[in-house]
Amino acid sequence: MIAFNKYYNHFNLISTILIICSLILLVFKGLNFGIDFKGGTLIELRSSDSKINVSSLRDKFSQMNLGDVSVKKFGNDTDYLIKFENKDNKKNIIEEIKINLDKSFGNNFNFRRVENVGPKVSAELLKSGVIAISLSLAIMLFYIWIRFEWQFSLGAILALFHDVIVTLGVFSLFSLEINLSIIAAVLTIVGYSMNDTVVIFDRIRENLRKYSDIKIFELTNISINETLSRTIITSVTTLLALLAIYFFGGEILKGFSLAMILGVVFGTYSSIYIANTVLVRLRVSQKTVLKEDDQI
Amino acid sequence: MLYFSKLRIIFITLFSFLFIAIASSNLFKIDDDFFDKKINLGLDLQGGSYLLLEIDNAPVIEQKLQNLTTTIRNYFKDQNIKINNIKIEGENIFFNVDDQSKQIIIDTFTDENSDINPYYPRFKSHQLNIEDTGVNLKVNFSKQGIITLKTSSQDQAIEIVRRRIDEVGTNEPNILKRGNNRILVELPGLDDPMRVKSLLGKTANLTFRFVTNNENDSFGVEKLKYEDGIDEAIVSKRIIISGDNLLDAQPKMDTQTNQTIVSFSLDRVGAKRFGKATSTGIGKQLAIVLDGKIISAPVIRDTIASGSGQISGGFTFQSATDLALLLRSGALPAPLDIIEERTVGPDLGQDSIDAGMIALAIGFLLVIIFMFVKYKVFGLITNITLIINLFILLGILTLFEATLTLPGIAGIILTVGMAVDANVLIFERIKEELKDEKNNIVAFDSGYIKSRTAIIDANITTLLAAIILFFMGSGPIKGFSVTLGIGIFTTLFSVYFIARLFTSLYVSKNRNKENLI
Secondary structure (H helix, E strand, O other): OOOHHHHHHHHHHHHHHHHHHHHHHHHHHOOEEOHHHHOEEEEEEEEOOOOOOHHHHHHHHHOOOOOOEEEEEEOEEEEEEEEEOOOOOOOOHHHHHHHHHHHHHOOOEEEEEEEEEOHHHHHHHHHHHHHHHHHHHHHHHHHHHHHOOHHHHHHHHHHHHHHHHHHHHHHHHOOOEEOHHHHHHHHHHHHHHHHHHHHHHHHHHHHHHHOOOOOHHHHHHHHHHHHHHHHHHHHHHHHHHHHHHHHHOOHHHHHHHHHHHHHHHHHHHHHHHHHHHHHHHOOOOHHHHHHHHHHO | OOOOOHHHHHHHHHHHHHHHHHHHHHHOOOOOOOOOOOOEEOHHHHOEEEEEEEEOOHHHHHHHHHHHHHHHHHHHHOOOOOOEEEEEEOOEEEEEOOHHHHHHHHHHHHOOOOOOOOEEOOOOEEOEEEEEOOOOEEEEEOHHHHHHHHHHHHHHHHHHHHHHHHHHOOOOOEEEEEOOOEEEEEEEOOOOHHHHHHHHOOOOOEEEEEEOOOOOOOOOEEEEEEOOOOOEEEEEOOOOEEHHHEEEEEEEEEOOOOEEEEEEEEOHHHHHHHHHHHHHOOOOEEEEEEOOEEEEOOEOOOOOOOOEEEEEEEEOHHHHHHHHHHHHHOOOOOOEEEEEEEEEOHHHHHHHHHHHHHHHHHHHHHHHHHHHHHHOHHHHHHHHHHHHHHHHHHHHHHHOOOEEOHHHHHHHHHHHHHHHHHHHHHHHHHHHHHHHOOOHHHHHHHHHHHOHHHHHHHHHHHHHHHHHHHHHOOHHHHHHHHHHHHHHHHHHHHHHHHHHHHHHHHHHHOOOOOOOO
């Protein structure tokens, strides 16, 4: 049996620091919103001329009067991702760019993807993203509240907040782009983290009924160990699937799978070191679950 | 838990094979509409354009208010009430009347059978609100009036948009209303999104009006620019004919001048008016105005009574074709703004499919190998279940002709990774039970029963997340929530029916074997 409970305090401290750091990052550095939430235009180009490089392309785009343009390589050497604000929401901007590029580089570009999100739509998408995440947290809270006692709900929700905040903190730290698929990833993380916590909680409740003489500090440790191989196997298979998406699923799914990978890692960690410690700190005992049973 | 009746075994087998068959039908072409179901590929996989258009209703409202001032003035004139100082400010009309008429006007507006202010019994509201500000009377659209106006301009606009897109001839466009002032257009496999964008971006409001130098024209005049954006001309506001009068428009080559032109034919009313205008106006310039810009302003040389004519204006063949198309399909009631666009080229779509399939294959393989190494016989059972699970998932997507997107493929891969969870929960529980329980069958039974609440809880939480995503997400993300959500049901089915069937067969054959799992 691994003595997870020996490190409850250490990891609580680390988690607190992580959350504070993430919050500081989120407030002061903020998130790198993609065009879905900021509005603007995105173009994915593929050049068929190997002489074209990112700096010449960048020079050309900065001459086009598009405002703040970012030109980056995307995946392999011939693909580029261009992003700009398109403040005036010019209608024929793509056509103009095409003509401009053809003039300077010849007809060597394939416009693989064009996305243009107006300011109104991006504001709406951001709003609905925030609503979706808040709603899912609220529904999880509600679900766990009917299924378990309030101490358990608090533990699960703290673990959830931890996972979401720290994942977003990592995205802020490395300036990774937040787009619609990241929202989907965050929601799935919420589901996964909950899933993981619930399995351990289920066992804790079962053990609470079974043993009246074991303190919650010990009992959480027993329960974690009993469910440990399941926790590990499920995380490993999920991570294997996610790593396959990350490495082979193409550039578009990179951010999504990365967020999920982080979420699974944090989710597994928080089920053990946050959700459980809340139960310990709230001195959950056999009485907590038996009282509930009487009511039913 | 371990007992299966023969009937149940037959049912499970048939069910599994049915879905394997349905899933495989994606690979074949079947000449029957009922059986020929296929998973639709989302725009991000097959390439195409997603456009969200917003109707700019401000000009419509302005125009309605303009018309309304005339209506109000004429209506009350007939009742010998003089309307003074009528003016439009913002979205309101203000006017003055003498004090004794005030009440008559207010009564006319608030009467449920009012001639000038329609009443909507369903919403218990008039189209217009009237208010006595003390200084003057204020008339504006009621909330319901605005909604009705928006809905009707949306209805008209969606019809025109559909006609224009049909004329371009893309396959299976998807044109839907969004809210009361937006239109969603999905165009799969489009070659030239820019052309469609420019076609949808034009209102195509065509009018024929005289060029005049007389500033005191009784209809009013306005200064309009030519298409080149430099030259200007003063044009009367009197409309001789408009786009509504057109029966047909076609691009043509003028054999004399070798120019591309658009020839048109007019309906009866239009032909009559055009004939009259061209006979009285010989020597005058007739401006052809499209969306507030003069295309050309030819001098009238002859009376045109045939009801057909032509527009020249330095067109290329493409621009003449597009203009003819716009004129044929009619004018939009209001300008449309493209507020969101997502276009994916077909080769990127194919690349995404390839990448998605490779990721699926590799993810699947990794999970299968891992499970086999970890659980041996029971790993094998899990893996067979996993494969059937995948087929059922694909079968359901096929049956509902669901749309598969790139995030949707990610959802399937994720389902593969998470689907083993339920089996793992069960197997781990059985292992624990076997520590105290010597009877294999009893241990398996209680393993299944005791793990059930955890499995259900765990799946409900994921399902809740998927449901929220389905309702809040858009486009590709919706595809993710669909595969993730359906994946949960297929997983539960395959774990509790298929895997359990295999497990029970194996356990009853090896009921006395030690260290079974």
